[in-house]
Amino acid sequence: MNAPDRFDVFYLPPGSQKMKITPDTKVQNAATFEIFREDHTMGNVIRYKLLQEPQVIFAGYKVPHPLEHNVIIRVQTTNDTKPEAMVAKALNDLITEVGYLRTKFMEDLGRARALVIPREQKSMVEQEPQMVQPTREPVNTSVGGTGGVGVDMDF
């Protein structure tokens, strides 16, 4: 009866805004960003990217209510910059990182694909689909080195 439409979770009515920026009235260089029809997926990832910036003093996010599909991100920066600029940088950095991930994934997929038995061949011998274990150089995960990972990759 009074149940909200199911598509409310992700559907933004045409003409309504995606984002609302409210500058903090008491603290300099601080603002809250309310993003409509987004959830922890984007909230947490933006928070993480913001915290990577040395100019960001505070960054946090919350989903105020489970039945309202929006997320609030609060940012405070140093005097060198503005919260809007930092959020934009965070998003741009994220795009670059996901781009890297995608290239890396495609690269490794090419290698793994070559080891998987093609589909036609499989049906010919009537085998159950098998998990093929591709061999690769072991990733060094020992303690030590500068990063969390022993192997450093060059681009």
Add this chain to the structure above:
Amino acid sequence: MKKSKRASTARDHLEVLQTRVVVERDNVSSISSSDFPFHTSNRYPNHDLAEKSRNKIIVAIEKKSQYDMEFDIIGIDASIANALRRIMIAEVPTMAIEKVFIYDNTSIVQDEVLAHRLGLIPIKADPDEFDFKQSTEHPTDQNTIVFKLKQECKRNPKTSVDEKGPLYINHNVYSIALIWEPKGDQAERFKDVTIGPVHDDILIAQMRPGQKIELEAHCEKGCGKEHAKWSPVATASYRLMPEIILKEEITGDLADKFASCFASGVVEVENKMVDGELKKVAKVVNSRLDTVSREVLRHKEFEGKVQLTRIRDHFIFRVESTGILDSEKIVFDSLQILSSKCTMLLKALDIKLKEKEETETSQNNENAMELDA
């Protein structure tokens, strides 16, 4: 000498806390990442962290079949790993039955239960070929796939009661009974592919002689956020790579006991020459297989000799498709969706900034005009 050793163990300890989640006997510690500028235990206070983390990303596919894969991503933060997992489950679109027009249903399964069961059947159709249907839109060949199901149960005339053999004909309604009905140019567009349920043997309903089901089902594009029937994955999950750190060598009969504390294949007992004597020595061979059961921490004899940890930035993903999309496509799509969401937010931010600029300039103009007056 003694001092430097102590310093090195302290450094090792710090290194573990920075890069590992520590699994203790009755709690888990050092959970949160410290990879942030000005963090108290930060290793690189003034480096460009974004640059640094990007340069050590490794993706490695461990196991792969068409609908199932296990792969590692090393060097990313939990927030990104979790975003990918959430997107794979809830935001990668597929096609599923959304509207069911029931013409006749005299079976014992109620209409709404039948419709729900139909909705959960994975439908093999490429979602990229279809558009999302808004609630106000009419169904077209671009946004809807139509299936028909018509089945009537009858007594098997060839079998009398005392004879062996099937008593009824058509008394099980399987998913194979869903017949695709191409609309518009669909027959031409999908002439090389088969559109229909992924599995032919999903039991939808059971009937008895005289009962009948006749219906038309409309498939629409959607994503798992709206209803789980649109989720392309059976499971999409990640875990952190376990690591067993041996602080000192475990030898003799203890080595056997040590090995038995872990899942098979994790620890192997080797024969090694120690001080001119052949001794059994425990060695960690494959910590990936470890279930991190903490059994080893229950025994007094291993106290202080072993530390169970997980590598904080080494994610082992497991993606199991429902059979609609290839597992690799699900992962690739999730990456694509994540970056397109970022682009969309950037645009929204841009609009807001322009609005702000405009209001500011108009205000300035007004102020200037007031001054002139």
